[in-house]
Amino acid sequence: MNTYKHYIHGQWVDSASGELMEVQNPANEEIFAMVQAGNAIDAQKALASSEKAQKVWGLLPAPERAKYLYAIIDKIKERKNQLAEILVSEQGKTYREALFEVDDTCAYILYAAQAATRIQGDIFPADQPNEQLWIQKVPYGVTVGLCAWNYPLALIGRKLGPALVTGNTMVIKPHELTPVSAAVFFEIIHEVGLPAGVANLVTGDGIELGNALVSSPITKLITVTGSVRAGQAIYKAAAPNITALSLELGGKSPFIVMDDADIDIAVQAAVNSRFANCGQVCICNEQMVVHKNILDELTSKMITETKKLRIGDPMTDVDMGPKVAESELDKMDRIIQKTVTEGAQIALGGGRLKDGPYEKGFWYEPTILTGVTPDMCASKEEIFGPVLGITAVDSFDEALAFANDSPYGLSAYLFSKDYSKLMRAINELDVGTIFFNKGISGAMQGYHNGHKLSGLGGEDGIYGIEGYLQKRTVYLKY
Structure with a gap:
């Protein structure tokens, strides 16, 4: 040592x-x-x-x-x-x-x-x-x-x-x-x-x-x-x-997907942007905000793709390792359990991995929560881990209102083919960085900053x- x-x-x-x-x-x-x-x-x-x-x-x-x-x-x-x-x-x-x-x-x-x-x-x-x-x-x-x-x-x-x-x-x-x-x-x-x-x-x-x-x-x-x-x-x-x-x-990045988006591209970007580094990225996809017309299809595909993630010894060829500390697992459990009592459903995962190769270490299942509404715990608190809530909206105006209602303002994602929506997002989303039709990324010549808290x-x-x-x-x- x-x-x-x-x-x-x-x-x-x-x-x-x-x-x-x-x-x-x-x-x-x-x-x-x-x-x-x-x-x-x-x-x-x-x-x-x-x-x-x-x-x-x-x-x-x-x-x-x-x-x-x-x-x-x-x-x-x-x-x-x-x-x-x-x-x-x-x-x-x-x-x-x-x-x-x-x-x-x-x-x-x-x-x-x-x-x-x-x-x-x-x-x-x-x-x-x-x-x-x-x-x-x-x-x-x-x-x-x-x-x-x-x-x-x-x-x-x-x-x-x-x-x-x-x-x-x-x-x-x-x-x-x-x-x-x-x-x-x-x-x-x-x-x-x-x-x-x-x-x-x-x-x-x-x-x-x-x-x-x-x-x-x-x-x-x-x-x-x-x-x-x-x-x-x-x-x-x-x-x-x-x-x-x-x-x-901190951040609470909304990942907005409208009904005119390419769903397959959005799903792949959403998975990568949520579970990279075990969800421990400040600009990670913290909350999916999905138009109701594509909610069922997108949710099904999100579950399918998330199930493919390989979890294990981080020195091997896997997609996700452990959380950094026991306290982080406790925080995620608290958020999930409170959100479920508030009416959300666990569609995938929802618990610690403890058996076999996971007997030691701070392991958590990739988790998807459905039926999450803006007033629930998972919509308000930064999770900073492999847990993703999905919220349905009726319109782009509702999605913008959801995003701007947060006290955080680090980043946001928007998937849509409508350039009027993209321009409105630039003008109205109160965040430091917006990703349009792409997943998490960063360039050295860009700028990384937050608004609000x-x-x-x-x-x-x-x-x-x-x-x-x-x-x-x-x-x-x-």
């Missing part, structure tokens, strides 16, 4: 408390690694290190900063299989999905590195003679990246790449369930010789360690991927220092890069 340390100012160090945390494999419940149980003292050390390093790092030309990112990408590729195996062990995603995550990590960092020569400011006409008016983009300084457990490696690339290329330094805190891939990532950072303090790693829970990071006056920007509850707590903790925030929080700020693309820069106006008299 490996034990991993904090990485602070270019050195591997123990927690100030001397305490360790166990890391559990969700497929078999075995403890396979130990990490440091960090506290406020560790947070302060990491922040002070990043503050010390930032001025020098920020003055380095952006293309020079990008060279370190290219070197990190090369090292990640050399250790691709190792990183994928760690992702399977700590998070439970399939090995195939883990390999994709490693590739995505490289892609996020590559996009950031390539942006080094594209950071732009502006020159505007001045009001006075012999004067110029400039607006420059400058780094915030010390940033903190708080990463969720569903994509523990890719989220580091998504946050650290843009932060570093724009001249910021960053302290990374991975989720306590999935810290090992982060530790190995920082082994790579050490190998490439990134200057001490530019990137620091601390591990521990979100209560003491996380709060110390986000409430410190040293921290100038916090980027978070996590739950609404966590985002609200961070928002409150950051308020006294007016710390800048980028929050990508799903967050503020965002990541990816040119707008994501700009999120790590603040503006400085210069009046130059000559």
Whole structure:
């Protein structure tokens, strides 16, 4: 069993408390690694290190900063299989999905590195003679990246790449369930010789360690991927220092299928968009909203296709592994049972897998609920797992009303051949991302953001890069 340390100012160090945390494999419940149980003292050390390093790092030309990112990408590729195996062990995603995550990590960092020569400011006409008016983009300084457990490696690339290329330094805190891939990532950072303090790693829970990071006056920007509850707590903790925030929080993505849609394409996209990574994707299909004219046909095909999913050892050729933790199974059971008492029916699945190869681990059947109405629990709470409710609607107006009634606004799906419906959705759906006639996807040059309780700020693309820069106006008299 490996034990991993904090990485602070270019050195591997123990927690100030001397305490360790166990890391559990969700497929078999075995403890396979130990990490440091960090506290406020560790947070302060990491922040002070990043503050010390930032001025020098920020003055380095952006293309020079990008060279370190290219070197990190090369090292990640050399250790691709190792990183994928760690992702399977700590998070439970399939090995195939883990390999994709490693590739995505490289892609996020590559996009950031390539942006080094594209950071732009502006020159505007001045009001006075012999004067110029400039607006420059400058780094915030010390940033903190708080990463969720569903994509523990890719989220580091998504946050650290843009932060570093724009001249910021960053302290990374991975989720306590999935810290090992982060530790190995920082082994790579050490190998490439990134200057001490530019990137620091601390591990521990979100209560003491996380709060110390986000409430410190040293921290100038916090980027978070996590739950609404966590985002609200961070928002409150950051308020006294007016710390800048980028929050990508929960979602409840409606998957709308109208009666003029290609049902077979919609069904395949719906299955992929619900059960990818065991349903643990923020923009997953969380609730199907189906026109009543095609409800029976679509439901039948959804059940048929979902039954084909292969569940098992995530290191083998399967479609779905376990949930990440026991608490997640309890949450799904509660949502399902309450929704059934409210009048919905279990059309497929509906329970834990416990026998044979599933005796150990956090396994759940792919589940479909029918007869779900907008007022039921499964329509309101983010499930974040392999459970899908199906709701019937009479019209497109009703579908839009259902989608917009949610306090979330991360993403939505719409299947229809009617372009007037597509345009209405663009104008009326209050979400950050809309997928038309296609399943779950994402491009590095796009933008990933939420509306309403799903967050503020965002990541990816040119707008994501700009999120790590603040503006400085210069009046130059000559």
